[in-house]
Amino acid sequence: MQWKTAKTAVGLDIGRYSVKAIRLERKGKSYAIKSSCAFIQQAEGLLEDDEAELYKFTGSWLKDKQLADLPICLGLPQELTNSQYSSFPPNLTVDNLRYMVKKLTSQFSGLSDEAFLDNFCLMSPVKDQPSQVLIGVCRQSLVEDAYSKATAQGLNIQDQTMNGLALANAFLFLQPLQAASTSLLHLLLDLGTETSTLVFLRQNRVLGIASLMFGASTFQKIMATGQNEESSPSVAQYNPDWNNPDTYIHLAVRRLQEEISGAIQHWLESQETQELDSTSRTLWISGRAATIPGLASHLVSAEWNDVQLLGPQIDGNLSPEYTVALGLAYHGTGKAPLQISLIPPLLQWQQEKVARFPFLAGALALLAVVTLAFAVWFHCHLNTEQEQVDDKLSELKKCNSLVPDLDGALETMGYYQKLLIPIVEFGNRSRTFLHACDVLYQTRSAAENTADDWWCYYLSDEFSYLDSEAVKKQREKEQPDKPKPKPQPQAFGLFGNLLEESQEEDPADAYIPVFEVKPLTMLYTAGFLPSQSNRGRYEDIKRIYEDLNKAGLFTGVDWFSEMTESTAPASLTRWSKYLNDTKGKFGEFYHFVFKLPLSSRPITLPEEKPVARKRGAKAAGKTTGGNP
Numbered sequence: 001m002q003w004k005t006a007k008t009a010v011g012l013d014i015g016r017y018s019v020k021a022i023r024l025e026r027k028g029k030s031y032a033i034k035s036s037c038a039f040i041q042q043a044e045g046l047l048e049d050d051e052a053e054l055y056k057f058t059g060s061w062l063k064d065k066q067l068a069d070l071p072i073c074l075g076l077p078q079e080l081t082n083s084q085y086s087s088f089p090p091n092l093t094v095d096n097l098r099y100m101v102k103k104l105t106s107q108f109s110g111l112s113d114e115a116f117l118d119n120f121c122l123m124s125p126v127k128d129q130p131s132q133v134l135i136g137v138c139r140q141s142l143v144e145d146a147y148s149k150a151t152a153q154g155l156n157i158q159d160q161t162m163n164g165l166a167l168a169n170a171f172l173f174l175q176p177l178q179a180a181s182t183s184l185l186h187l188l189l190d191l192g193t194e195t196s197t198l199v200f201l202r203q204n205r206v207l208g209i210a211s212l213m214f215g216a217s218t219f220q221k222i223m224a225t226g227q228n229e230e231s232s233p234s235v236a237q238y239n240p241d242w243n244n245p246d247t248y249i250h251l252a253v254r255r256l257q258e259e260i261s262g263a264i265q266h267w268l269e270s271q272e273t274q275e276l277d278s279t280s281r282t283l284w285i286s287g288r289a290a291t292i293p294g295l296a297s298h299l300v301s302a303e304w305n306d307v308q309l310l311g312p313q314i315d316g317n318l319s320p321e322y323t324v325a326l327g328l329a330y331h332g333t334g335k336a337p338l339q340i341s342l343i344p345p346l347l348q349w350q351q352e353k354v355a356r357f358p359f360l361a362g363a364l365a366l367l368a369v370v371t372l373a374f375a376v377w378f379h380c381h382l383n384t385e386q387e388q389v390d391d392k393l394s395e396l397k398k399c400n401s402l403v404p405d406l407d408g409a410l411e412t413m414g415y416y417q418k419l420l421i422p423i424v425e426f427g428n429r430s431r432t433f434l435h436a437c438d439v440l441y442q443t444r445s446a447a448e449n450t451a452d453d454w455w456c457y458y459l460s461d462e463f464s465y466l467d468s469e470a471v472k473k474q475r476e477k478e479q480p481d482k483p484k485p486k487p488q489p490q491a492f493g494l495f496g497n498l499l500e501e502s503q504e505e506d507p508a509d510a511y512i513p514v515f516e517v518k519p520l521t522m523l524y525t526a527g528f529l530p531s532q533s534n535r536g537r538y539e540d541i542k543r544i545y546e547d548l549n550k551a552g553l554f555t556g557v558d559w560f561s562e563m564t565e566s567t568a569p570a571s572l573t574r575w576s577k578y579l580n581d582t583k584g585k586f587g588e589f590y591h592f593v594f595k596l597p598l599s600s601r602p603i604t605l606p607e608e609k610p611v612a613r614k615r616g617a618k619a620a621g622k623t624t625g626g627n628p
Contacts, residue, residue: 008034010072011166011328012062012155016048016193017041017216017288019058020325021067022312024333031173031333036314036322037065051149059153073159073166073332074150075324076342078197081138081162083209087130087272097122097133105137115140119340121165123205134206136162136340144344158351159332160343163190164197164209166327169336171201171284171310173326178282179204185279187304189260190324191287193217196256198263202279206338208270210263214256216289219249242294253298261303284310286323421603422512428602429520433461436523436596439551443544458526460571463518519603523554523596526575528589541592548594555599563593 008025018040025034039061046054062068088100097120105118117140123132143160150157167190172179178186180203188199189212196212240249260283281304285296296307311320330336341348440456529540541559548557560568568576572593579591 006071006158006333008070009159009329009332009334010062010067010070011075011325011330011332012058012072012150013075013163013166013322013325013328014054014058018321019054019061020322021062021065022322022325022329023067023070024326024329026333031330031335033312033314033326035065035067036312036319036325037061037067038321055149055153059150059155062155068153068155070156071158071332072150072156073161073328074146074157075163075166075328076138076143076146076160077195078162078164078209079195079211080142081136081164081342083162083164084135084137085206085208085270086133086135088133090125090129090131092131094122097131101133101135105135117143117342117345119342121206121338121340124203124337132205134165134209134338134340136165136342138162138342140344143342147344147347158347159341161328161331161340162209162342163324163328164199164211165206165338165340166324166331167197167286168199168201168206168209168327169330169338170286170312170323170327171199172204172337173330174310174312174323175284183280185281187260187264187281187283188310189283189285189287191216191285191289193288196259196287198260200267204337208267210267212256212259212263214259216287218255219252219289219292240292240294242298250298253295257299257301261301264303280305283307286310286320288321290320418514421514422517425517425519425603429461429463432520432598432602433459433464433523435553436525439548439553440525443547443551455529456525456527458524458572458575460524461520462522462524462569462571463520464571517603519601521598521601523598524569524572524593525596526572526591526593528591531588531590540590544592545594548596553599554596556597558595558597560593560595 008023010021010023013020018038020036020038022036023034024031041048041054044057046057059068062072084104086101086104088097092100101118101120105116116137118135118137120133120135123134125131147157147160167188171186171188178184179201182203184202186199186201188197188201190197192215194215194217196214198210198212200207200209241247242249283299283304283306285299285307286309289295290309290311296309299307309318309320311318311323312326313319314322327336331339331341343351436459440459444456529544545557545559548554563572563576563579575593
C-alpha cells in the first residue's frame with residue numbers, strides 16, 4: 001500500500017472468469033509467496049454478471065482461507081481506468097508535482113459530470129532529463145463502488161490500484177535483472193477474459209499502459225467454431241494442432257499480433273524520441289490464455305524478438321494466471337517501486353493519519369523525554385535551591401540569635417554615646433571659640449592687606465556669659481566673713497573623711513541631664529572700623545559680612561544695624577551698655593555687631609526615650625540619666 005509498509009499483504013484479482021489471491025509475507029529484507037488460492041466462477045455456480053453474488057462468495061471464500069482480515073489490495077480493471085505518461089521539469093518537489101498533476105488531470109472533470117480520483121508515480125530519475133511521471137485516473141464512483149462491495153463482505157481492503165500497474169510490479173518482483181536492462185524494451189501482456197493489458201517497461205520505468213480488445217474468450221470462440229460445439233472446453237485444457245494450417249488458432253494468433261502491433265505503433269507515435277523504434281523488444285505473456293500449449297512460440301513476430309511466459313512459481317509450476325494477483329500483493333506491501341493507489345478519500349485520509357502516527361509517537365516520546373529531563377533538572381534545581389535556602393535560613397537563624405546581643409550592643413553604644421554628649425559639647429566650645437578667633441583674625445588680616453583696617457574688641461557666646469553670671473551671683477550670695485567649716489578627721493584618716501563627705505552630698509548635684517544639654521550654635525562679635533571718605537559705612541560692613549560668610553565656619557552671618565539694651569542678646573548686654581554710655585561718640589570710627597551662626601554642630605541630640613539599664617552599667621546610667 002502507498003502509505004505504510006506492511007509485513008504481509010494479499011493481492012485480490014477478481015476477473016470475469018476466475019478469482020485469484022496471493023499472500024506475500026516479508027522474510028528478512030525481501031518478500032516471498034506465503035500462499036495462493038483461486039476459484040472459477042462457473043465451477044462454483046456463479047452467474048457471470050451477478051457482481052453482488054460474486055463479492056459475497058469471494059468474502060466467504062477468503063474467510064475460509066483466513067485471508068479476509070489481512071491487508072488486501074484490490075485490482076481495478078485496466079479498461080475502466082486511464083493512465084497517462086507525462087514529463088515535468090526536473091528537480092520539482094513532491095508538492096509541486098502533485099499540484100501540476102492536479103492541473104493536468106482536471107481536464108477529465110471537464111469532459112464528464114462525474115468526479116475523478118487521480119494519483120501519480122514518479123519514475124526513477126535519469127540525470128539531466130525531465131521528471132517522468134505515470135498518472136492514474138479513475139472515476140470516483142467506480143473506486144468507491146468496488147471498495148464498498150468488498151468491505152461489505154468483511155474484507156480488509158487497504159489499497160486499490162490498476163491491473164496494468166500490478167502487472168508491471170509483478171515483473172519487477174519476478175525479473176528484477178531483466179527490468180533494469182537498458183537495452184531491452186519489455187512488452188508485458190496480460191490476457192484477460194474479454195480484454196488484455198499491454199504494459200511498456202524499460203529500465204524499471206513504465207513508459208505506457210494500453211488496453212487491447214482481445215482476450216481469452218476469443219480463443220474459446222475459435223475453439224467452439226473449430227469443434228462445432230455450442231460450449232467450448234476450458235482454454236487451459238485446449239491443445240491446438242499448430243501443424244494444421246486450416247485450424248482457427250492461427251487466425252486468433254494473427255489477430256492478437258495485429259492488436260499488439262497496433263498498440264505498439266500508437267505508443268511509438270506518442271513518444272518524443274525515435275530511439276525506441278530500434279530497441280530490442282521482448283514480449284512477456286501472462287493470464288489464463290498464456291497456458292495454451294505452443295502459444296508463446298507462435299506469437300513471435302518481427303516487432304519483438306522473444307516471447308516468454310511471466311508468472312510466479314506455485315507448487316513448483318509456472319502459473320501465469322497469478323501474475324496480476326502477485327503484483328497486487330506486492331503493491332499492497334508498500335515496497336513496490338511503482339505505487340499508484342486509487343482509494344476513496346476517506347480511506348486515504350485514514351492511511352495518512354496512520355502513516356503519520358510514528359511522527360506523533362516520536363513527538364510524544366520526545367516530549368516525554370524533554371519533560372523527564374526537565375523534571376530531573378527541575379528536581380536538581382530545587383534541591384540546589386533548597387540547599388541554598390537552608391544555608392541562608394541557618395545563617396539567618398544564627399544572625400537572629402545575635403540580634404538581641406546586637407540590639408543590646410547598639411543600646412549600650414547609644415547609652416555611652418549619650419554619656420559623651422556633655423563631654424563633647426562642653427569640650428568643643430573652647431575649640432570653637434578659638435577657631436572663631438582665628439577666623440576673625442584672618443578676616444582682619446585680609447582687610448589690612450587692602451588698607452581697610454578694622455578691630456574686633458568683643459567676642460562672646462550665650463552659654464559662657466550665663467555661666468559666669470551664675471557664678472558671680474553665687475559669690476555675691478556667699479558671706480566672706482563666715483569661714484567654711486573644715487572636715488573633722490575620722491577614724492580612717494583623710495580618705496575615710498573624704499568618702500564620708502562624698503556620701504553626705506546630694507547625688508542630684510552630680511547629675512547632668514543629657515536631653516537638656518544645649519549645643520553651641522551662635523557667637524556674637526562686635527568692634528570698630530575706620531570711616532572712609534570715599535565710601536559709606538554700609539559698604540564696609542557688607543564687605544566684612546561677605547568675608548565672614550566665605551570663611552566656612554559661619555553660615556548666615558547677620559548684622560545688627562540698631563541695638564539697644566532691651567533688644568540686645570544677654571551676652572551683648574555689656575557691649576550695648578558701653579555703646580549707650582559713649583553715646584556713639586567714636587570719632588572717625590564706626591561700630592558694628594554681627595551674629596555668627598555656626599555652620600556645623602559637634603553633636604546631635606538623640607530622641608528622648610527610656611533606656612533599658614543593663615547589669616554592669618547601673619552606676620553610669622545613674623550618673624547621666626535623661627531626667628534624673
